[in-house]
Amino acid sequence: MELVAAFLSYALSFLIVISVVITVHELGHYWVGRIFNAAAESFSVGMGNPIFEVKDKRGTRWRVNWLPIGGFVKFVGEIQAPTDKQEAVQGPVGKSYLDLGPFQRMAISLGGPAANFIFAIVVFAAMGMAMGVPKAAQVVAISVDAGTPAEAAGFKPGDQIIEAGGRKIVTADDISRATMLMAGEPVHYRVRRGADELELVATPRQESVTNEGLNVTEKIGRIGLHLENRGLKIYPMNPIEAVSYGVAQTGENIAATVTVLRRLVTGKDGLDKLSGPIGIVKIAGGGTNALMKQDGVTLASFLTQEALWLIQLATILSIGVGFFNLLPIPVLDGGAVVMCVAEALTGREVPEKLQRVALTIGVACLVSFALVISWQDIFRGAPPGSP
Secondary structure (H helix, E strand, O other): OOOHHHHEEEEEEEEHHHHHHHHHHHHHHHHHHHHEEOOOEEEEEEEEEEEEEOOOOOEEEEEEEEEEEEEEEEOOOOOOOOOOOOOOOOOOOEEEEHHHOOOHHHHHHHHHHHHHHHHHHHHHHHHHHHOOOOOOOEEEEEOOOOOHHHHOOOOOOOOEEEOOOOEEEOOOHHHHHHHOOOOOOEEOOOOEEEEEEEEEEOOOEEEEEOOOOOOEEEEEEEEEEEEEEEOOEEEOOOOOHHHHHHHHHHHHHHHHHHHHHHHHHOOOOOOHHHHOHHHHHHHHHHHHHHHHHHOOOOOHHHHHHEEEEEHHHHEEEHHHHHHHOOOOOOOHHHHHHHHHHHHHHHHOOHHHHHHHHHHHHHHHHHHHHHHHHHHHHHOOOOOOOOO
């Protein structure tokens, strides 16, 4: 029974989340390809041999493969891996990938990340309309820990924080988001103290924090400030406000991803800030496991909470996958965009041999990177109940 529960809480949660994100990404490529009448050989969810396959009237094979990690859409004549052949395949309806112009192929490459971002905007907007958004009349410091960056910066109990890191404060969570990724770097805070407005500067220090519900330990920046949301209310949103909210939330998550990447490149953070498939398994399963341990919860309530948890996780992961694929690395969508730009500038297609060499290097780099991240994920903390 415990094994069944472990499978449901970890493996199944991960499979649902990753399948949604990858399917959204690949559908982005597919539908942009359809705009340019590109012939698609196959649309696959998962890797390896198919366990289910059906062919549509355009000759595209829609497949669910046995290894539930990743996925792809393969256009006729497209080179996605070093072993692919750059040749036309008879059967699928439409143009060969080779017959498309560089800007059309670039648009197809960008279609995947764009779909990930659009998916996030839609989910955030839907949640904003369905659940409303919290807003506090005031976010106030109720205490300041001694010997902390907050005390050194001059924070006082009773200060109302109105801006942090250039972010207008709506709830205390906004202050946390402006602080947690900035360990070792100064953050500007605007506070209202009585009739005066002051600008205080604090440099968060790194602390290890364990999320007991998810059983995940991470290093974040903190300044030692304890906050209270005063006059907190949930405000409903109309469709226009919801879309604006979705765009803003997606933009904030992209900005956070850029911050993490910048700190990795500059050496301010290590690779332990990143999570791979094993880390995602732990997070997805940890949330599900915490929900399963609730007392007095009906099955309907559990399923509702579980669906909400998984869609939230899929949304955040979708943004990460979309951004990661924009990096100019061969095998990723950003690498394909670089190839298209080179062709547009020179007027000549990048030689097939050079494409294969670049893809081989890209695959080697990604596999090595995935192994390093997975090794870190294994020792970052064991699932609940593990030895």
